[in-house]
Amino acid sequence: MKRANLKSDRLAALFLLGFGLFNYPFLAMFNHARLVLGVPMLYLYLFAAWGTVIALAAVAAAGADDA
Amino acid sequence: MLQEWAVVGIAFAYLGVLFGVAWWADQRADAGRSVIANPYIYSLSLAVYATAWTFYGSVGRAASTGVGFLPIYIGPTLVALLWWGVLRKIIRISKVHRITSLADFIASRYGKSAPLAGLVTVIALIGILPYISLQLKAIATGLEIVRSHQVASAGAAAAAPLFTDSAFSIAMLLAAFTIIFGTRHLDASERHEGMVAAIAFESLVKLFAFLAVGAFVTWGLFDGPGDLFARARALPGVERLFTIGDGGAAGIGPTWSSLVASSFVAMLAILFLPRQFQVAVVENVDERHVRTAIWLFPLYLLVINLFVPSIAFGGLVRFAGMGVNPDTFVLSLPLAAGQGALALLVFVGGLSAATGMVIVETIALSTMVCNDLVMPLLLRWRALRLQERRDLSGLLLAIRRGAIIGTLVLGYLYFRLAGEAYALVSIGLFSFAAVAQFAPALVGGIYWKEGTRAGALAGLGAGFAVWFYTLLLPGFIRSGWLASRLLEAGPFDLAWLRPTQLFGVAGMDEVTHAVLWSMLANIGAYVGVSLLTAQSAVERSQATLFVDVFKHSGAGTGALFWRGGVSIQELRGLLSRFLGPDKAVDVLESYSRQRHLKSAFEVEADANLVQFAETQLAGAIGGASAHAMVASVVKEAPLTMDEVMSILEEASQIMKYSRELEQKSRELEAAYAELRVANEQLKQLDKMKDDFVSHVSHELRTPLTSIRAFSEILHDNPDLDPLQRTRYLAVVIAESERLTRLINDILDLAKIEAGALEWNLRQLDPREVVEHAVSTIRQLFEERRVALEVKLPAAVPPVFADRDRLVQVVLNLLSNAAKYGGDRGGRVTVTLQALQDAVRVDVRDDGPGIAPEDQERIFQRFRQSGDTAADRPRGTGLGLAISREIIQRFGGRLWVESAPGRGSTFSFTVPTVAARDGRAERSA
Numbered sequence: 008m009k010r011a012n013l014k015s016d017r018l019a020a021l022f023l024l025g026f027g028l029f030n031y032p033f034l035a036m037f038n039h040a041r042l043v044l045g046v047p048m049l050y051l052y053l054f055a056a057w058g059t060v061i062a063l064a065a066v067a068a069a070g071a072d073d074a
Numbered sequence: 075m076l077q078e079w080a081v082v083g084i085a086f087a088y089l090g091v092l093f094g095v096a097w098w099a100d101q102r103a104d105a106g107r108s109v110i111a112n113p114y115i116y117s118l119s120l121a122v123y124a125t126a127w128t129f130y131g132s133v134g135r136a137a138s139t140g141v142g143f144l145p146i147y148i149g150p151t152l153v154a155l156l157w158w159g160v161l162r163k164i165i166r167i168s169k170v171h172r173i174t175s176l177a178d179f180i181a182s183r184y185g186k187s188a189p190l191a192g193l194v195t196v197i198a199l200i201g202i203l204p205y206i207s208l209q210l211k212a213i214a215t216g217l218e219i220v221r222s223h224q225v226a227s228a229g230a231a232a233a234a235p236l237f238t239d240s241a242f243s244i245a246m247l248l249a250a251f252t253i254i255f256g257t258r259h260l261d262a263s264e265r266h267e268g269m270v271a272a273i274a275f276e277s278l279v280k281l282f283a284f285l286a287v288g289a290f291v292t293w294g295l296f297d298g299p300g301d302l303f304a305r306a307r308a309l310p311g312v313e314r315l316f317t318i319g320d321g322g323a324a325g326i327g328p329t330w331s332s333l334v335a336s337s338f339v340a341m342l343a344i345l346f347l348p349r350q351f352q353v354a355v356v357e358n359v360d361e362r363h364v365r366t367a368i369w370l371f372p373l374y375l376l377v378i379n380l381f382v383p384s385i386a387f388g389g390l391v392r393f394a395g396m397g398v399n400p401d402t403f404v405l406s407l408p409l410a411a412g413q414g415a416l417a418l419l420v421f422v423g424g425l426s427a428a429t430g431m432v433i434v435e436t437i438a439l440s441t442m443v444c445n446d447l448v449m450p451l452l453l454r455w456r457a458l459r460l461q462e463r464r465d466l467s468g469l470l471l472a473i474r475r476g477a478i479i480g481t482l483v484l485g486y487l488y489f490r491l492a493g494e495a496y497a498l499v500s501i502g503l504f505s506f507a508a509v510a511q512f513a514p515a516l517v518g519g520i521y522w523k524e525g526t527r528a529g530a531l532a533g534l535g536a537g538f539a540v541w542f543y544t545l546l547l548p549g550f551i552r553s554g555w556l557a558s559r560l561l562e563a564g565p566f567d568l569a570w571l572r573p574t575q576l577f578g579v580a581g582m583d584e585v586t587h588a589v590l591w592s593m594l595a596n597i598g599a600y601v602g603v604s605l606l607t608a609q610s611a612v613e614r615s616q617a618t619l620f621v622d623v624f625k626h627s628g629a630g631t632g633a634l635f636w637r638g639g640v641s642i643q644e645l646r647g648l649l650s651r652f653l654g655p656d657k658a659v660d661v662l663e664s665y666s667r668q669r670h671l672k673s674a675f676e677v678e679a680d681a682n683l684v685q686f687a688e689t690q691l692a693g694a695i696g697g698a699s700a701h702a703m704v705a706s707v708v709k710e711a712p713l714t715m716d717e718v719m720s721i722l723e724e725a726s727q728i729m730k731y732s733r734e735l736e737q738k739s740r741e742l743e744a745a746y747a748e749l750r751v752a753n754e755q756l757k758q759l760d761k762m763k764d765d766f767v768s769h770v771s772h773e774l775r776t777p778l779t780s781i782r783a784f785s786e787i788l789h790d791n792p793d794l795d796p797l798q799r800t801r802y803l804a805v806v807i808a809e810s811e812r813l814t815r816l817i818n819d820i821l822d823l824a825k826i827e828a829g830a831l832e833w834n835l836r837q838l839d840p841r842e843v844v845e846h847a848v849s850t851i852r853q854l855f856e857e858r859r860v861a862l863e864v865k866l867p868a869a870v871p872p873v874f875a876d877r878d879r880l881v882q883v884v885l886n887l888l889s890n891a892a893k894y895g896g897d898r899g900g901r902v903t904v905t906l907q908a909l910q911d912a913v914r915v916d917v918r919d920d921g922p923g924i925a926p927e928d929q930e931r932i933f934q935r936f937r938q939s940g941d942t943a944a945d946r947p948r949g950t951g952l953g954l955a956i957s958r959e960i961i962q963r964f965g966g967r968l969w970v971e972s973a974p975g976r977g978s979t980f981s982f983t984v985p986t987v988a989a990r991d992g993r994a995e996r997s998a
Contacts, residue, residue, distance in 0.1 A: 015159050018368070022155040029148055029337075031330075040316040042307070045300025047316040050383050053144060057151060057376050064155055065369035 017067040025060045029053075078221050081421070085217075088422050089251060089429065092272050096255060099271030110270045111359045113366030119270045119353045120371045121277035123150070123344060124378055125205075125431035126212030127502045129280060129424045132379065134401035136386035140315035145337035146506070147379055150344035151372035157364055161345065161354060163520055165361045167623045174264035175438065176351045176512065177446040183519040183620050184527035185613035191446035193531065194512065197538045198348050199439055199481065200546075201508025204492075204501045205347075206435065206485030209428040210248075211501075212401075214241040219405050220421050242486055248432045249482040256437040257474050260467050264441055270357050273434060276426040281378050283423025284404075288381020290416055291388040291407055299384060306387035309394055315387075335586035339506035346509040346516065348438035349431065356438075432482070440477035448473050492549035503585045504545050511537035511592060514600045523617040525600065528607040533600025537592045544588035548573050644707045645687050652691055652703075661690050769935065770820055773951065777809040777816065784809075819952040823935070826959045833876045833963070837987055840870050840913045843877065844906055847884035854892050861901040862888075870908045871986040875964045880984070883957040883968075884915065887980045890953065891919040894978075911989035912966060920977040929970055933958050957982075965990065 027033065037052040044051065102109050109115065135143035164179070173179045176198065181191035217240055256266055296302040306312050344350055358364075389403030398406055405424070408416040449470070514537075515530040551561045551573075564572040574584055576591050609617065650658035665686055684704060691700035784802045788794065794802075824830075848864055855862045873880075891902040905916045924932065935955045954968075961968040965985045972978035 018155045018158050022152055025148075025152040025155065029152070040307075040313050042300070042303055045298065045303060047303060047383075049141060049316060053141060053148075054376070054380070057148060057372075060151060060155075061369050061372045061376060064372065067155075068158065068365045068368040 014067065014070050017070070018064065021060065021063055021067055024063075025056075028056045028060065081217065081220050081418070084418060084422065085425055088425060092276060092426075092429070093251070093255070095275045096268030096272040098268075100268035103267035108267060108359070110267055110274070110357075113360075113363040114370065115270065115274045116358065116363040117367040117370035117374070118274035118277045119357065120350070120367055121281075121374045121378075122273045122349055122353055122430045122434050123347075124277070124280065124375065124427060125502075126209045126424055126428040127205075128378060129284065129427045130212050130216070130401045130404055131208070131502060132382045133386045133389065133403045134399070136315075136382050137390055137400035137403070138315075139332075142332060142336070143382060144379070145333050146340035146343075146503075147372075147375040149337035149340035151375060153341040153344055154368050154372050157368050160517075160520075161364050162361050163623060164345070164516075165355050165358050165364070167520065167620050168355050169361075170623060171619070174356055175442045175445065176346065176348055176516075177442045179351075179355075180512065180515050180519065180530065181446065183616055184515075184525070184530045185610055185616055187527050187531075188446075188450045190527060190530055190534075191442075192450065193534055193538075195439075195442040195447040197508065197511060197534060198442060199484075200542075201505050201511075201538075202348065202435055202439060202481075203485050203488045203505075204508075204546075204549075205505035206432060206481065207489035207492075208501045208505075209432055210241045210245055210486060210489050213244050213425060213428045215399075215402060216405055216421050216424050217244070219402055219409065220417060241489060245482045245486040246479075248429060249436075249479045251429070252433045252436050252478050252482075253475050255433055256440070257471050257478070260470055265357055266437065269433065269437065270353065273353065273430050276430045277374070280423045280427045280430075281374065283419050283426070284378055285381065287404055287408060287416060287420050287423075288384055290411075290413065292381065292384045294413075295388055295392065295407065295411060302384055302388055302391070305391050309390060312387070312390060331586050332583050335582075335589045336503060336506075339503065339510045339585075339589055342510040342513045343506040346512045347435070347505070348442065348509075349434035352434055352438040352441075436478045436481050439481050440474040443477040443481075444470055444473040448477075491555055492546075492553045500585065504549075504588075507545060507585060507589050507592065508538070508541055510589065511541060511596055514593075514597045518600060518604075519617075520620050520623075522604075523614075523621050524604055524609075525617065526604045526607045526609050527613055529600045529602075529604030532603040533596045533598075536599040537596030540592040540595045541588055544573050544576065544591060545584060548584060642683075645683060645704075648703060648707055649687055649690060766935070773816055774813065777813040780809040781806050781813070816952070819956060823952055823956050823959065826956065826963070834878070835874055835876055837872045838875055838877055838880065840873055840880075840906060840915070840984070841866050843880050844884055844904060844915060847881050847888060848904065850881075851885055851888045851892070854889065855902070858892055859899065860892050863901065863903045865903065865905045867906060867908065870906060870913050871988060873913055873964070873984045874987050874990050875984060876960075879960045880964070883960050883982065884917075886953045886957045887915075887917040887982075890980070891917050891921070891978075894919070894921050908986075909983065912983040912985045914981060914983045916979050916981045918977065918979040923974040923976045924970060924972040924978050925974050929972060932970070933968075 033052075033056075034049070037048050039048050041048045099109050110119070132143040167173065168179060171182055173182055177191040177194035180194050181187050184190055255269055255272070292299055292302060296305070307316070345354060354367075385403055385407065386400065389398070389400060389407055392407060392410065393403075405417055405420055408414075408420060452469075511534055514533050515525070518525045519530070547556070548561055550556050551558055561573060564570065570577050574587060576587070579587070579590075582590070646658060646662065649661060653661065665683065688700050688704040691703060784806045788799060788802055788806075844864070844866060848862065852862065888902070888904070901920055903916075903918045905918070907914050907916075933954045935952055958968045961982045961984065966983040968980070968982040970978055970980050
């Protein structure tokens with residue numbers, strides 16, 4: 008798909024995704040004092056989501072530049 | 075455990091290494107082989123965002139609020155995703171407009187406003203003071219801990235005097251270091267390659283140190299994360315730190331809102347902190363580096379924060395019940411475990427983080443203070459006459475150095491006045507909230523063309539005022555410098571104006587509260603005032619240039635290489651726009667040949683080329699326009715209204731001339747057409763004249779020939795028969811008479827046509843005219859034995875004419891009738907009658923009649939009915955022509971009605987006096 012602002016669009020969409028992942032619904036979902044893999048669940052979720060967003064950003068940013 | 079001298083020595087050694095890195099990078103840059111022009115260094119330099127706050131404060135925050143330390147890192151991660159659009163735009167604008175600081179950017183956008191620049195500088199300065207004091211506090215605390223190997227409690231009163239002294243020395247040391255770092259010389263682009271390299275280096279140092287201590291705590295002091303957290307959980311009150319609020323079920327406490335508030339301000343601070351703006355925008359060499367920074371920088375943040383929970387909870391476990399300040403866990407833990415070397419490494423890491431921040435921040439602030447606050451004031455101070463001084467560099471450097479020292483002194487003062495009351499992170503958030511005030515004006519400035527200068531001033535002013543009142547003031551109050559009554563009961567006892575609970579809205583921590591109200595005031599004032607005020611011409615052009623920068627600069631999203639002057643691309647583009655691409659290439663080729671370069675691509679964009687380009691352009695678009703165009707490219711000054719006006723004037727002049735030219739050529743064409751028509755007419759008239767002349771000479775020659783012939787006979791034959799002699803003489807006389815008549819007629823006709831004839835016009839009685847003519851010519855009729863009948867009514871209305879000429883006409887008709895109207899025994903009738911508007915005379919004869927094709931011809935000159943060869947001409951041939959002319963002059967008509975074998979009737983009409991008057995009245 009060749010669009011003029013593909014890179015900007017992808018990154019913007021990722022931003023919205025991140026905004027959602029670090030917002031109330033998701034956070035509340037993992038907001039329990041249990042230990043998962045020895046680590047508090049919330050912390051695990053936060054770092055994992057954080058890492059995912061960064062990885063996706065790397066992919067999106069490395070794509071072809073906008074027209 | 076550690077000797078004081080060792081610690082101080084190590085600290086200096088590290089600073090020495092840092093300085094060495096900077097010096098080396100500067101050398102490389104001067105040699106043209108820059109080390110920092112790669113995306114990884116760029117991303118690492120952005121990590122100056124992680125300061126002593128990250129090093130010490132995050133752990134402290136985690137120990138007290140759980141995940142509350144994360145938002146200031148996750149916020150920037152998310153915002154980095156938007157950098158490809160936002161940051162790139164800011165970088166592009168800054169390169170195009172030669173912007174060198176945050177204040178410069180905002181002021182430039184709103185019409186290069188000096189007051190705005192000054193306000194931004196003041197807000198930045200005051201806003202950053204808490205942050206700087208935070209660094210000082212962290213270093214001082216760390217130094218104290220390491221030196222005395224005492225775990226510091228939450229209020230080490232005994233060590234206070236030493237504590238604060240060391241903070242001051244540290245501040246002065248940092249000032250000296252920064253001065254050496256950043257003010258050795260002036261750079262027009264305000265770039266500091268050495269500084270960037272040093273910052274990237276120290277980012278690696280602090281990362282390494284933190285990971286080291288984190289790993290140590292997790293696997294050295296405990297058996298991995300599982301062990302660590304399990305034991306932490308066992309402690310009272312710790313489990314709630316594993317979640318937000320009070321655990322899933324209980325109410326959403328202030329922690330949620332503080333999460334939102336801190337991530338919000340962090341999203342803004344990542345770009346608007348003066349040091350961040352400096353490294354991200356001003357020091358940027360290639361906008362494509364942003365592409366890497368978008369993910370590499372957040373990755374750095376993630377990695378450096380990976381062990382924060384471990385260290386925090388490990389510390390809580392290790393120092394349970396000992397009242398150790400959590401901000402210091404990162405040092406205390408290794409020390410308590412006897413790891414002196416590691417502690418030293420951590421100290422160096424913390425020092426690294428703090429010095430990085432202080433160096434970049436104070437350099438950025440000093441640049442703003444010098445360029446945007448002090449210099450504009452000094453330049454306005456006429457007494458100094460600064461414009462006349464050739465070299466201001468000494469003065470500028472002095473101002474900057476003074477600004478650096480001043481900033482650090484103020485930072486120290488803040489630390490003394492208010493720093494004790496808060497934990498480190500809180501202080502840091504104050505500064506975040508302060509620089510967040512730049513967001514509406516700046517972000518609005520690059521996306522909203524209608525933002526006005528007044529709006530920016532209003533927004534910044536309102537936001538800063540609220541920030542000061544709700545965040546800074548309480549700090550002073552809590553530290554005892556202002557009455558605490560202000561805090562509890564509000565100013566003048568107005569409860570709704572309480573600094574931490576404006577309008578009675580409670581339930582938020584101070585930062586959240588301040589952010590809410592200050593942003594509300596800021597955005598509200600910015601938008602509201604912008605909509606209410608108008609923009610000046612400069613503002614409007616700047617707004618367009620900023621918001622539409624991608625349309626006005628560079629080739630699409632390609633990198634705009636930053637050189638110290640004008641870009642060769644821009645000049646080439648300018649030339650090809652006005653001269654055409656081919657001509658532009660030719661021109662540049664000839665220029666490069668002049669300078670003995672191999673090709674046009676080696677041409678340097680220097681002053682010579684600029685002059686050359688301007689000259690070339692002047693040939694195409696005029697001097698003033700060329701100058702303005704080139705200036706707008708070179709000096710990055712967009713066209714002012716004046717320049718635009720002068721260009722328009724030139725253009726309209728040119729248009730006017732071309733229009734005049736067009737009109738003249740059109741007039742020329744019309745004149746030519748007229749000339750052609752006149753020429754044709756002239757040719758026709760010429761031909762007619764020739765015809766006439768040839769006719770006349772022909773007619774004159776005929777009688778002359780007869781006269782000569784007969785005269786010769788008479789002369790040559792003296793003894794001619796007397797009878798014959800008489801006959802010949804009669805012919806001569808007759809022909810002479812005829813000749814006379816002819817000449818008279820010709821002259822008459824000529825005179826009539828030329829209008830040179832004198833008309834004696836008066837009122838006449840037509841009856842009398844006809845009677846006179848008849849009596850004159852009666853004899854001719856008797857000689858020819860043609861009967862003449864005259865029918866005249868009793869009275870006819872008078873006419874207005876020349877008597878002699880009218881008689882001449884009647885005579886002409888009568889004599890024609892007599893001559894041609896049949897020979898002996900013919901009859902001619904003359905009738906006179908009155909018509910409605912005219913008087914009519916008919917002369918009828920019963921001669922042979924006139925063929926239809928001849929009926930018009932006889933009125934032409936020299937034309938007579940019949941064949942001139944067969945019938946001897948008996949008249950001049952001009953009679954009817956003259957008569958017609960005469961009658962037409964009187965306003966009448968002369969015509970004939972005839973058929974062969976039926977005789978002819980010549981008639982003419984002359985308008986009556988009454989009719990003439992009526993016509994005259996009508997046409998008057």
